Amino acid sequence: MTKTAKELKDAIKARAVxxxxxxxxxxxxxxxxKARKIFNESIYKFGRSKSSKYKNIFSKGGFKKMAELxxxxxxxxxxxxxxxxxxxxxxxxxxIMKSCPLVEAWKEKKFSKKTIxxxxxxxYQIDLGNFEGCGLNIRFTHRIxxxxxxxxxxxxxx
Numbered sequence: 116m117t118k119t120a121k122e123l124k125d126a127i128k129a130r131a132v133x134x135x136x137x138x139x140x141x142x143x144x145x146x147x148x149k150a151r152k153i154f155n156e157s158i159y160k161f162g163r164s165k166s167s168k169y170k171n172i173f174s175k176g177g178f179k180k181m182a183e184l185x186x187x188x189x190x191x192x193x194x195x196x197x198x199x200x201x202x203x204x205x206x207x208x209x210x211i212m213k214s215c216p217l218v219e220a221w222k223e224k225k226f227s228k229k230t231i232x233x234x235x236x237x238x239y240q241i242d243l244g245n246f247e248g249c250g251l252n253i254r255f256t257h258r259i260x261x262x263x264x265x266x267x268x269x270x271x272x273x
């Protein structure tokens with residue numbers, strides 16, 4: 116791994132640990148239900164704020180162009196999250212990621228499986244906001260943070 120790749124991966128891992136600390140503090144102050152609601156909404160809104168990039172491409176080139184953009188715009192030519200297109204047609208696309216530095220960081224901190232899943236539930240709100248902001252349905256069938264080997268997103272039209 117190059118120095119730049121390591122620095123970027125470390126920065127993403129630092130964000131993951133920050134999520135954990137913020138969430139923990141919010142839970143202690145607000146209770147789990149309210150903390151989770153606020154954190155989910157915040158990360159979702161951040162994803163929505165970035166959705167125009169995909170919305171513009173989707174409106175011009177459909178799922179194929181959007182899936183290609185997802186893979187080609189992944190940090191360091193995909194070396195960090197290792198995204199791939201599993202399937203794409205006029206009605207849907209299936210995208211996978213084979214690596215997640217956020218989950219790696221949480222595992223390195225020895226968080227429980229339950230905590231890692233909770234943090235992943237929050238972190239993937241960015242993807243929900245991003246693609247729902249394009250007017251698409253998104254669902255995950257697999258998530259590294261839930262114990263799978265990959266993250267697998269299915270996107271289709273509403």
